[in-house]
Amino acid sequence: MVPVSPEPSTPPVDETDLVARLQAGDEAAFAELMRTYGGRLLATARRLMGNDADAQDAFQDGMISAFRSIGRFEGQSRLSTWLHRIVVNAALMRLRSARRRKEESVEDLLPAYTDGGHLREYPERWDAPADTLLQREEVRAAVREAIEGLPEKYRIPLLLRDIEGMTTQEVADHLDITPNAVKIRIHRARLALRALIHPHVAASVE
């Protein structure tokens, strides 16, 4: 599956010309940059921050940072990729400095085992294929709510890798943790999500 980001949200523009105008400090070019690439960047910020107000703040931080550092953009990556990285960094900076939520544990959502290492509860089967489940609004709402409700420690690595399309190493670099820690957090996030979604999936099976 191809991640949605960081592809541009509109038909290709002449990047070279736009970059040249940005590097010359052209404010109209800055507005054009936001109109051209901003949609997906704002969506990325919204996913990471969890609400519109914080997403707009992170978007603003990222855009100003991009405008300031456009002189160092050498065209070695696509402009959309470069901007995506900047907005992700801006969002992470805000999350780090805010630490708004108390870090909750996902321990209660992880599977429990018997002394012999068997699953303590025999899981009910999810009979319906994923495509069928996705057509049920109740399931979609439960998935959305479950992801948004995950503690940031688990939600952010999951989003960066599974949705924003980063590699494990890139996520590790962004979060300043080891690749192994990234893997553990994503695995725990998925186990917790499975438990949170389970009642809705089981309930939706006819």
Next chain:
Amino acid sequence: MNCHEFRQSLFAYTEHQLGDGERATLEGHAQACSGCGDLLQRASELTCKDFVAFLQAHLDDELEPEQARVFRRHLEFCPPCVDYLDAYEKTVSLGREVCQADGGLPEEVPEQLIRAVLEAQRRAT
């Protein structure tokens, strides 16, 4: 003990819940019956807990060949883990699909926000 009774008792055996006599009967059957002997060996080489710990590496295709082998063998023997793997894979798909659908349609950046960013940029310079 027949093969059906063996399978019925295998879970209790791995949980150390059988008495001495029952355990000896089960092990005796496993020695005499190659199919059940194989099941007993599989039951001892990977627990469900180990299996769940391997899930992510399995999806990322990062299991060592020997790990991949015992992972597959565990699936042949343990229906709960077959269902758990299925739910885990569907969880990953559902998370991706829902997030991509939500964020996949490019949202317009409100003009008000663009003006606010331009204003903030002017103030910062």
